[in-house]
Amino acid sequence: MSSAFDPEEPIAATASAPGPGLRGIVRVSGPGAWRIALDGFEPDREFPTPTRSVVVSGRYRLPGLRPFLPADVALWPAPRTYTGQELAEIHAPGSPPLLGLLLAHCLAQGARPAQPGEFTLRAFLSGRLDLTRAEAVLGVIDARDDRRLEAALEQLAGGVAGPIEALRDRLLDLLAHLEADLDFVDEADVDPIGRVALADRLAREAEALDALTDRLGRRDRAEGNPRVVLVGPPNAGKSRLFNALLGGDHAIVSPLAGTTRDYLSGPCACDGLVVDLVDTAGIEAAVDAIAAEAQGLRASEAERADVLLACASADAPAVDLPVDDDRALMVWTKADRAGPPLGEEAAWIVTSASTGMGIDALRRALAAAIRGREGDHAATGTSARCRDSLIGAAAAIRDAADVMRAEAGDELIAFELRTALDDLGKVTGAVVADDVLDRIFARFCIGK
Ligand SMILES: Nc1nc2c(ncn2[C@@H]2O[C@H](COP(=O)(O)OP(=O)(O)OP(=O)(O)O)[C@@H](O)[C@H]2O)c(=O)[nH]1
Ligand SMILES: [Mg+2]
Known part of the structure; x- marks a missing residue:
């Protein structure tokens, strides 16, 4: 491991989710972790040096903080801890400035800010966690x-x-x-x-x-194939577009609004990627139990989508489309009949499932959107x-x-x-190259 990851140095980080929460946690691991966490801490009662895990209630008196900060400190002796090292956690009210103050105090006492995944890396290095579990x-x-x-x-x-x-x-x-x-x-x-x-x-x-x-x-x-979900008003031509993208007559297409009730899915090739394409019921107010079920399915499919194809056409206008959703691509359908409203052309990928117009451009846009999203998961x-x-x-x-x-x-x-x-x-993990380790652990969040 590079020296930046020296496991003999005590490290500290906020381990709770970022932002305000009910309780926040500052975690310290490594030689001297208890001393660091207990500096400035006044326990409610004296306690002997722990030989197994203990939680001590009390308060911190810290410079710049008046009068004091109530907190619990959890202490674990090495080696039976998550990291295999001496470990301490300070549990305090989850206010970001307070947690920042506690973390700064730990750093002032000699801890180094933890790198992303460094607690888990230590668990791995100490043999507490093998690579499959770290993953x-x-x-x-x-x-x-x-x-x-x-x-x-x-x-x-x-x-x-x-x-x-x-x-x-x-x-x-x-x-x-x-x-x-x-x-x-x-x-x-x-x-x-x-x-x-x-x-x-x-x-x-x-x-x-x-x-x-x-x-x-x-x-x-x-993790599977990326999920791409067709959404839009009834009759927007979603099912016909689904068929055109998949090649074949999979979904029922009809001039009656509200044709699709269930959802259908199938693999669809897009510019070197395979996505799971999902057709859903049109967005509408549910009038009966079946419609309510269809709307429920649509909503849950839309929620788990990686990309949404938000469809509209001249006869099925764009109401309730997820225009602000950063997963959405706006798709104009039935362009053989009528194009998008004047001035709005640039906002739409213009297609016609009946002539095949724009279908390849849609595939390319879809693949580009997915590749863009996968940027954050580059190391998958x-x-x-x-x-x-x-x-x-x-x-x-x-x-x-x-x-x-x-x-x-x-x-x-x-x-x-x-x-x-x-x-x-x-x-x-018995044999594993350092660079592989670095790459895996760099993907963790700080504090994990
Ligand atoms: N001219 C033309 N008609 C289309 C096109 N796409 C769909 N349609 C017609 O529009 C009507 C509705 O199409 P569907 O694909 O069933 O629409 P949908 O969005 O799935 O509708 P629901 O399932 O009811 O939400 C059908 O009559 C289709 O034949 C197209 O590209 N051009
Ligand atoms: Mg349909």
Whole structure:
């Protein structure tokens, strides 16, 4: 790690969400964390040096603060803490200036401001957290909807880390046996049945690994294709546009307003990207239970969208369109009949599903909007990187099994097993390059 990340330096940061809240937290980790947090703190009662976690109530008397600031200080002794280090948290009223004052006080006492993700990085470095879990923490922080949150929480619960460690142990055992045999190669009396059984066992390990890879991939899949949702007044031509973009007759199109009730979705290729395109019911006041249901579905689809295609046409004017939503692209439909109002042309992507006019331009605009949004998530794909390593490990294990069946030399088998172990090690973080770590942890928020 670069010296900027020296784990022997105490670090501090506001750990609660930015902005005013009921309670705010300042977190301090590293050697001297308790001393730093307790400076200027008057506990309600004296307390002995904690040997396990304690919460002490009291007040801070700080320069520039009168008369005093009520607060609780939580203290955790190393090493059984989140970061594996001495840890303190100051819980105070969540006013940003007060928290700023407390943080400044901690910095004045010798703490350094924490880098984004540095608490989690310390947890990882101290062996409290493996890479798959660190990524899951990141997933929880990043989670933009329930699906993603659930996948990240499952990963955090150790869904993949435990089984990968167990597999590494078994492969290490096997490798140790093979290498012991290598030393006694003259006496080695090859037992063909034992070899076949071993090859089968390896093949089963490779299958188990495939299943794990699939589980690890779930977070990526939950992140999935970007969701692009068609919204607009009834009869705006959303369903016909949906069909034109997907190619085929998927959604029912009719001149009757209120045709679409359910929502439909399908994969749509846009300029090198694949998005999940979603057709929804027209925006209207619900007159019955089915309409209410349709409006509910529309609203929830619109909410989880990455991009909204806000549609309007001459016969379905732009009322209630999400014009101020920064996810929205304004799409003028049925341009073969009538174009957008004079003076407004520049605001619209002008299309006609019946002539195909503007459909390609719409695809390009859509892809550009998604690429722009993904700018903030440029470093995504860390779990994809883990997945590559798992796929590499499974391939090496299968190769080892093949070599074994072919009765080739033990050296070749050992080589494949070492490759597999290396790949697995990358996933659990036993072997991992510093720059990869820096990249992962830089994506965390400060205070995490
Ligand atoms: N001329 C012309 N007619 C179109 C075009 N797009 C849609 N229409 C017609 O407009 C009417 C409504 O189209 P739909 O695609 O069903 O509209 P919608 O927005 O899905 O409507 P709801 O599902 O009721 O909200 C149909 O009669 C379509 O054939 C177009 O590009 N040109
Ligand atoms: Mg429709």
